[in-house]
Amino acid sequence: MDAERPDVKRHHGLVRAAHWLNAVVLLGMIASGLQIYLAFAHFGPRGRPYYPNPLDGGPIPEWARLGGWLAGGLNWHFALAWPFVITGLVYLGFLAVTGEWRALLFRPRDLGPALQMQLYYLRLRKTHPPQGKHNALQKGAYTFIVVLGALSALTGFAIYKPVQLAWLTSLFGGYELARYWHFWAVWLFVGFTLVHVALVFLVDPASLRAMITGWYRGRFPSHD
Amino acid sequence: MTDRPGLSRRDFLRLGIVAPVSLAAACGWDGGPELEPRLRAISRLNDWVGEKIFFSPTRLAREYPVAQRTPVMQFPAYSIAHNLTGAFPALPADWGLEVGGLVRTPVRLTRAMLEAMPRVSYTVKHHCVEGWTAIATWTGVPVSAVTQMVQPRPEARYLRFDSFDHQYSNGWDLASAMHPQTILAYAWNDRPLTIEHGAPLRLYSPVKLGYKLTKYLTAMTFTRERPGGYWEDQGYPWLGGI
Numbered sequence: 001m002d003a004e005r006p007d008v009k010r011h012h013g014l015v016r017a018a019h020w021l022n023a024v025v026l027l028g029m030i031a032s033g034l035q036i037y038l039a040f041a042h043f044g045p046r047g048r049p050y051y052p053n054p055l056d057g058g059p060i061p062e063w064a065r066l067g068g069w070l071a072g073g074l075n076w077h078f079a080l081a082w083p084f085v086i087t088g089l090v091y092l093g094f095l096a097v098t099g100e101w102r103a104l105l106f107r108p109r110d111l112g113p114a115l116q117m118q119l120y121y122l123r124l125r126k127t128h129p130p131q132g133k134h135n136a137l138q139k140g141a142y143t144f145i146v147v148l149g150a151l152s153a154l155t156g157f158a159i160y161k162p163v164q165l166a167w168l169t170s171l172f173g174g175y176e177l178a179r180y181w182h183f184w185a186v187w188l189f190v191g192f193t194l195v196h197v198a199l200v201f202l203v204d205p206a207s208l209r210a211m212i213t214g215w216y217r218g219r220f221p222s223h224d
Numbered sequence: 225m226t227d228r229p230g231l232s233r234r235d236f237l238r239l240g241i242v243a244p245v246s247l248a249a250a251c252g253w254d255g256g257p258e259l260e261p262r263l264r265a266i267s268r269l270n271d272w273v274g275e276k277i278f279f280s281p282t283r284l285a286r287e288y289p290v291a292q293r294t295p296v297m298q299f300p301a302y303s304i305a306h307n308l309t310g311a312f313p314a315l316p317a318d319w320g321l322e323v324g325g326l327v328r329t330p331v332r333l334t335r336a337m338l339e340a341m342p343r344v345s346y347t348v349k350h351h352c353v354e355g356w357t358a359i360a361t362w363t364g365v366p367v368s369a370v371t372q373m374v375q376p377r378p379e380a381r382y383l384r385f386d387s388f389d390h391q392y393s394n395g396w397d398l399a400s401a402m403h404p405q406t407i408l409a410y411a412w413n414d415r416p417l418t419i420e421h422g423a424p425l426r427l428y429s430p431v432k433l434g435y436k437l438t439k440y441l442t443a444m445t446f447t448r449e450r451p452g453g454y455w456e457d458q459g460y461p462w463l464g465g466i
Contacts (some may be wrong), residue, residue, distance in 0.1 A: 045298065045356075047360040161278050162466055165278070
């Protein structure tokens with residue numbers, strides 16, 4: 001397919017490494033997090049009604065857990081937290097230094113183009129809106145996922161050190177709510193990943209190769 | 225166009241099947257004999273970060289109004305003895321707290337002696353490693369006050385707390401033990417400590433997780449080497465600081 005299109009360099013090695021490392025680490029974080037969750041599969045303080053939660057009381061199937069028991073889950077979770085945070089910071093540092101953030105950050109001016117893109121996906125608009133490296137909806141998604149990653153890390157620290165970092169914990173509404181938000185972040189990650197992978201195959205399969213080798217031969221521009 | 229070895233569509237398919245299957249096989253897994261010790265080594269690094277970077281010897285845990293206490297029956301309590309036999313640990317005849325180890329003047333404290341000392345009382349949130357929380361009032365003698373009494377030697381770096389509950393014990397860093405809210409508690413919610421919560425005397429502090437708060441205390445020993453602990457030796461984080 002598209003044999004005439006030239007290969008263009010689309011993703012820096014650092015971005016690709018961060019992407020795949022993060023995918024594996026996040027999977028481990030979620031699985032070990034579910035192991036930890038199972039030790040008290042509710043949200044809210046003792047002696048009060050628990051917060052709404054479709055997974056209240058579990059069960060969490062064994063295949064979805066990492067660690068074997070609570071201590072194992074904790075040790076995995078707190079070990080993987082290092083690469084999770086470091087990868088995120090390296091990635092953000094890379095975007096800042098190279099200026100790549102310009103192609104990724106969703107700004108107010110992207111609202112209109114995002115609507116046009118949504119209309120196109122809904123077949124209410126015939127032509128694909130013009131775009132740079134990413135369309136406005138993608139910018140929204142890639143900005144959202146960075147914010148979500150930051151919120152996961154921050155709510156994580158809030159429940160890891162609720163006394164030493166009491167200011168952070170109270171920012172999220174206290175220990176019980178911070179733990180609740182930490183849990184919901186998981187389902188947003190899962191939802192994002194499902195849509196993300198589906199769109200890769202439905203809209204731009206060439207982007208998968210680009211994220212592995214760095215080279216792209218698809219139908220979209222690789223630079224703004 | 226340059227010729228570059230790439231991944232074929234079939235390779236992607238293989239990768240997509242093999243990766244999730246091998247990950248699924250890994251789940252419910254503590255890391256095995258290869259990885260588990262490494263995870264524990266990282267846990268020690270996290271202890272170091274918790275002790276040296278996060279912990280403040282003067283920052284106090286938030287106190288709550290008495291009205292916000294968790295109903296007594298909703299405050300979980302466990303002991304190793306109760307888990308194993310269904311009965312609470314039996315109080316030794318002639319109970320007393322032995323305070324010793326690397327100290328100049330070891331002492332044996334009776335409950336009456338402890339109750340005669342200056343007391344601290346606070347209503348704080350209890351954080352269990354499992355993820356639940358509960359609020360209660362705890363009353364007792366600061367560990368720092370007992371420490372002043374026995375005068376530790378300069379080489380003392382840790383504290384070991386022993387119990388009469390199936391060798392349940394905990395090791396503590398001195399800084400957390402000297403925190404003003406770390407106490408030897410003999411009362412909770414304005415009443416004498418009950419057997420479920422570690423009577424006659426338990427360690428209490430809002431700066432550590434519940435499993436670090438030794439119940440059914442028998443001894444408090446200053447040591448040079450880092451003491452282990454009942455759960456810590458099985459893989460739980462040693463510091464347990466929050």
